[in-house]
Amino acid sequence: MVSLQILLGMIGAPQVILIIVVVLLLFGGRKIPELMRGLGSGIKEFKQATKEDEDKKDKKA
Secondary structure, three states, X not given: OHHXXXXXXXXXXXXXXXXXXXXXXXXXXXXXXHHHHHHHHHHXXXXXXHXXXXXXXXXXX
């Protein structure tokens, strides 16, 4: 647990810039919007599924 806190505390602006550059090199500028759209729709579907699951549990109780 302590090592996780150390790693998260060490992330600064240079590290974020490096991560962005690596992502741009790997995927290219045109693919990133598509990846973000896919990520957003996946999160939206996950939230909807968990909400439906909670609704089913509430109806049973």
